Amino acid sequence: MLSSAATLAAGIVGTLGATAAHAATPAAGVLAFRTSSGEAAVINSDGSGERLLPALSYGSFGRVAWSSDGSRVASAVNGVLASSRPDGSSAFQLTPAQGNADDAAFGWSGSDLLTDADGQIYAQTSDAVGAPVRLMNSSTEPASDQDTQPDVSPTGLVAFARSTNGGTQNIWTYSTGTGKAAELVGNAYQPVYSADGSTLLFLRQVDGQPAQAYAIKANGTGTAVQLTDDPNGVQSASLSPDGHTLAYASYEPAAADQVVKTLALGVAGASPVTVAPGTDPVWQPVQAQQNGLFDIYGTGGLGTDDAASRWDYNAAGTSKAGLVTAFNAVLVNRSDQGDAPAAVALAAEKQGPLLMTSGGSLDTAAANELKRSLHQGWTVYLEGSTSELSARVAAQVQALGYKVDRISAGNPSDESVATARATTSAPTWIVLADDMDYRTALSAAATAGSGGYHGRLVVLLNSTWGLPGSIASYMNGLNPSSTHLVAVGGRSIYALEHTTALHKVWYFWTVDNSSNGETLSFALADFWWGGEGEATVANNTGWQDGAVAASAAATYGPLVWTSPKYLSPDTVAFLEHESASVNSVQIYGTAGFPGNTLYEIEDSVAAAGTELVKVPNGRPPALPTVRTAATGTGQLPAPIRAAATAPQPRLSDPQSTTAAG
Template identity: 30%
Template sequence: MPRTNFRRRSATCATLLAVGATTVFGGAGVANASHSATNSLLTASDGTAYITMNNGVRLQAEGYTVTDAAWSPDGSRAVFVTDDGDIATIRWNDGSSIYSIANPDPGSQRANPEWVGNGSSVVWAAKSAGSPWRIEQSVSAYGSDITTRSPNDGRHYLDPDTGDGQRIVVQRQADDGNGNPTGTPEIGFLDGSTWTRITTDAASPTLSPDGKRVAFVRSGQIWSSDLTGGDLVQVTYTAGERDDPAWSPDGGIIAFRQGSQVAWAAADGSWTGVPNVVSGLSGMPECQPRNQNRVVRLSGADRYGTTSAISQSHWASANSTTDQRARAQAVVLSRSDTFADALGGSALAAAKQGPLLMTPPTALQPAIATEMRRVLAPGGTVYLLGSAGALSTTVEQQVKALGFTTVRIAGADRFGTSVAIANAVDPAPDMVLAATGMNFPDALAAGAAAGAQNLPGKGSSAVVVLTNDDKLPPATKTYLDGLSADSAVVGVGLQGATATEPYGAIPLYGDSRFETALLTAWAFFGGENHVGVATGMNWPDALAGGALMASLDGPLILAPGTADSLGPEVEELATEFSGSLHTGLVFGSAAVVNDVQADGLGRFLSGPAGYVATANATDVGLPTAGTTAQRTTAAPAPELRTAADVADAAKAAQRRLAE
């Protein structure tokens, strides 16, 4: 697969790179996001194609000019307004790695996009001719809906800024009757679409990294206050006009524009002399946070140990009242010797809010029994996938003897079982993903995607059913024939798409299992914080891993596990979504997914601070997990991808592969 960028334009200019180089900032009259970090680098841009760092390095956006750019929480990507009105992102060390988030909106202006919270979404200001400025927000990936955040009250809302949390601070002004801001500006918060004033006679607000203070411009000087407008601190004192303040990620200084120069002063107001001018920087200041990400390998001595490690990474111990991990409401149990009955299990596990575990068909495996007792309170429900020929009555009795209630979900064959699992998730799902049941890769990627749609808060449902390669077996055909017209069908993989073509299925397939998994990730996800990687050559680790990824609202991507270089599909996804990704999960030991693959994942999802490799972590999905300061307890609501969204994203994804 050729490596492409969705809206990449070629250029003959070279990109200058160096170890520790960063990206961007630019525009006029904007404030800048302040994500916390212990290390950072001050950067600036002046509306050209270049982003200049205070170590002398310049990064060129190939084929574009960069306006109003701002850094992701880990410093891996910067979001900016292109010369043709896109909202796009650029990689910190690759001026050709440019991806669109929002296509141009004819007749509208856009300005100063910012990463919100943990990078899952981006906010910016937009203006149609003759109308006031408004605040818009979207998931930080192409193909997501754009939401207007500001009230439609005839006032201008502009200069948004964010930090580690979800709060957005903006400037507000009256309208002059011709679509231009006028009068004394004021600053305040947009919570949802509700405006709350902080203070008046203030412009260009920027939040402190800890979210407790806001800096702003008043009468040409930089000031800060608490979030009620009190506890005023004057940051600059000498004559001159200053604008566009930006906190350093450690909260110690505030940089700002002073004419064409970049300068700074102590945030506590203790420096009363002439501000410190930064040599070599001009235009708009921006501090690039340098936060480490992490790669977590989840593995054991065998498939049972790996399955248990995957469960322990995210699900709490039922008998602990202080365990902050997610509380399992159920367990899904599948056979461990073949994949056929389990391919719909990831969607079921996410819908029932619990891990997917596996055992031999004839007896409950001891390590799995131990994990089941750990994660599920007595009386909890264990869903058994398949008939007694798949999981024996002995297994069922052993599960009951542990104090659990069992529910067997089975059909006459693998196809009937997939339909029974689908009905257990939702008899009238919003989306049905169909993949061949004669092999595992396409259905594994589909399971994580479908499961993520079943998460609480999304208000949607999706299931996986199986085809007999490119034909429909009777059980699946009967199921599809009985669907409501409101249920959309998605054919994942060429065989699944071919089999379901008579049902108007949305086709989603590439030339290989790896491309199909990438296309599925593009179509169903965006702004995710976690990505899971499993070998594309075997199924057990990916099966349990896919269930976890569904619960984390992240994609499962397949890698050539023992190859001597990272698969291009993994590189593509990790690079494009690195602005929101903070954790890569590798399912299986180094014998299954080698260290070359794990290291490549870490390098491509991280910024200049790199990543930390860990094994069998038990805090995956916790708001404060990992080494990075951008973790936030104010997580956004899960993103819903409607069938129309998936259809549009699938078409765009197919075009990307053809480039």
């Protein structure tokens, strides 16, 4: 009887770790499901507000999955994963796996999508940037095993159903940390983790009877608790975010169809409540912590550069979660944009703040920030000649107790080469970028800076249709087989394709989506990043705030640009496209960002809600934990600033080649 099932389910409350009493009424919330005609849809748990998802509703299909913040849904459609927002917008397909995709599951804070295809589990970035790769190697997932129905715990553990040579399905788990798989529950399939990862829900058929829903502790210990006793069996099941309500699908003879139902758990006498005809219900997650939009700016005589430094770097001799230690600092003339891109990449590699000052004398704010963030005796790099940063500036920095290292080589192309040489003698990547539009140059510099401390990525700047002699000379001293090359912008691509100054042939990738730096920044972000947890939006009317944003964002995620009056359509599309993984968006400098733009950014990154946090002088009201991705939430910061999300450049094949001179 169904009533006895509710009594049996009372034990699940303890399994889930819930202690407070709750009502017999099923939880309120939103469910994704398949309608009786097979269309993907979302619906309120009381049966109201049904909305179809056209992008996930044609051909053959699988179960709908939610990203961890509830901002996107995904499903296999005709053997290929597709993703959209819960309102059906921002739809796209992902690169097909080797075989027909079946089930879908978001994992690792939404950065990846998992699917099973022809008995093997694949993972790829949720934004369609990265190609699908097998999750497990052939020794962990041999050909005799058929693995299906993956689900990812909040802890990162992957559960899946495995059968060997067509035998009984059992639930296994796989750890990406150890690379090992182990059986967890026998005679079980369709594993689904609870929202907090403490409990594993699954289906089981016993003695030929219809399948029922069960739950067990996520580590497999203890006794499995039977949650349903539906005489018609259970087709699929999902736990509400609070763990108190089960949504499941079962055949209903009176309707001659599958029906989605909800059942309050742990309440004697509770009966299932019909929601709608359909199958495969999945609860929309409730965010434990809202996504963050951080507006970082200076006040009271401090500039955006000072605020960004305080947002990123510890005070010298201190250590706070989410901040890193500055090992160096880089100074640039606030009135000369030519040296700024090279300074951005240098600051990331040297792990230090990018600070701006007047050319003739060290500004008080810059001096104070140096004293706050950098130990005496450590190095301050001056980007530019004495005509950009005077000898007096150098003397003032030395008087504060710092070493001075000046990088000076004339024009921006030569300066970028000199900075590249100061960065590393053996670069793994060269980002050659057009320098006519500072947005293009700064986005490229942020890409080169993604290598972080002691990274071996450099940016070279080009403003002509021919390859500058200093750049050709620098490249001739390198080995193309050990250094990757990407050209950003039409002039740089043309220069490489037509130069006769290079002694060796270079194969290179190209990024040239537009003649303006705003839209090109999206193409570069798509090329370089994938499944990033953070994005930075810069006002495209000012290079100073853009340079600061590029430096601060370099190791955390892409830099993109937008209009000062409204959020550009391309920026909206980019943020919505990345919303499954992006949990933090930063903007630097308040000038030109009206309230409507901030709200548009909030709406773009999370359907479930985004919190706007004003960060005057780099100090929020309470230091958030969302910026601790590089070190781990709740931990002391690591001394090294490395990319929180490993860049995912698309390296299928270089698109072009140079000719040997």
